Amino acid sequence: MKLVDFWQGKNKFFCKGNIITGPDWYKGILTGSFITLISCLIYAFPLNYYVSQKTYAPVAIFTIFLPISIYYLCAVATHDPGYIPKQSSLFTTKANDALNEYITSPKPLIIQHKGTLLKMKFCKTCMLFRPPRSSHCSICDLCVEEFDHHCPWIGNCVGKRNYVYFFKFLLSTNSLALTAFACCIAHVSNSNNLGEEKSQIVSLILAVLLFFVLFFICGLFGFHLYLLFTGITTNEKIKQTWPQREFNPYTLGSPLQNCGVKYKNRKSKPQFDPKVVISNYTEDFNPNLVLRNVKVVKTFGTAEDTLDNKSSRPSGMGPRLPQSPLVSENP
Structure with a gap:
């Protein structure tokens, strides 16, 4: 019997447990399909114009960014973000209501980290004291180490062990969209060639679409760049866990050091072995x-x-x- 048969979260396992995703794993496929579809249109119209003009630099740049963006999308969507297995026994009957109420309602633990008192809350669903900076994801129904957020575009949680992949996905996708937007604008502005009207109309539509896409992903990238440099997570920012930057005991003060910590967390050991x-x-x-x-x-x-x-x-x-x-x- 496989270990995944005992798994109590809502996650999906594929390839003998080598791939783990959230219950809304199909959203990552939809995002990848959208990127692929737009890329095909870019190749068919604005980049095709550059090929006809024997200008291959835009085609080469776009071709470099496309597989990188798809790779990091797959990496963040199929990587363990730092799930903490539930500690409730599979065989408990919970027959004693008085004892069960005592077990599931303990007082929070108080620990000290760098002179700051931190409260470790007890998760009644997972039956464990959540480590600092961890939170319970209601979609995956599991606690996640250094929980950032559950991304609706990739269908997986973003946490301690896959945040670097998520940030690289934002960086590569922004580079891809900016390159495509510049190619479309350049194609539309070039009205010297006859017989390019239909192709230019399509490039104009793509440029308008990419403008709205860039408005969203550039803002998201800038927000996470701020979070990365200041050493906080999206969950902490929304809840205002640290009202002032100097109150955060997990920031190292230097943006470069905060980036180094995130990179090291990518190689942290998982809390379970699905194999x-x-x-x-x-x-x-x-x-x-x-x-x-x-x-x-x-x-x-x-x-x-x-x-x-x-x-x-x-x-x-x-x-x-x-x-x-x-x-x-x-x-």
């Missing part, structure tokens, strides 16, 4: 140990097993612990 498979299912199997990327080699038996082992061994010796390999990793 793990269960080789031997037992009643006392704890899925959280597997989800936390811990290989189980020993486990205590049931009460009946303990009594049988104790009665069968000489006096003065404790019960023997039965070895039960539960999981094995896929090569």
Whole structure:
């Protein structure tokens, strides 16, 4: 049985767990299809004009930015943003209401970081104390490390482990759109050639469309450039977690150092291993140990097993612990 069969979030796994996306994964496909469609029109009209004029520089620049933009779109849409597996047991009955109310309503933990007191809230859905800067995504139904936002254009969360890919996607897409917009404007403004009226009309329509696209993505890129340099996230900015910049204990003061921290977070270890498979299912199997990327080699038996082992061994010796390999990793 595969580990993804025990997954309690709303995510989708593909390619034997190598690809993880949000429940609205199709939005990333729609965004990629839109970019591809506009690119085909750009090739067919304004860039075709440059080829006829034997001017290949705009064609080469556009051809460089297009695959880069598509690559980073796929990277951010299929990469683990830093999901934290739920810690609730699959086998609990929650029969004791009084105990369950106590467990699911604990007081928040207070920790200190660089002289700042931070509150670690308890997530009742995931049954865990959220690490600092983490938040619960209602769409994916999981907590995410350094949660930034759930992007509706890519169908995945943006967090600790894929924020760099998201920023590079914005950068490459802006470069692609600016190049296409400049090519369309240059084609429309060139009215010396006869027989280009229909092609120029299409280029004009594309230029108007790209203007509105650039208005949105340039503003988004500028906003995230500000967040990156100041060392905060979109979630913290919206909630006004740090009213003043000097109150933020996670910023290093220098924009270059803040960028370096984001780049290092891209290589942080995930909180689960989707490639793990269960080789031997037992009643006392704890899925959280597997989800936390811990290989189980020993486990205590049931009460009946303990009594049988104790009665069968000489006096003065404790019960023997039965070895039960539960999981094995896929090569």
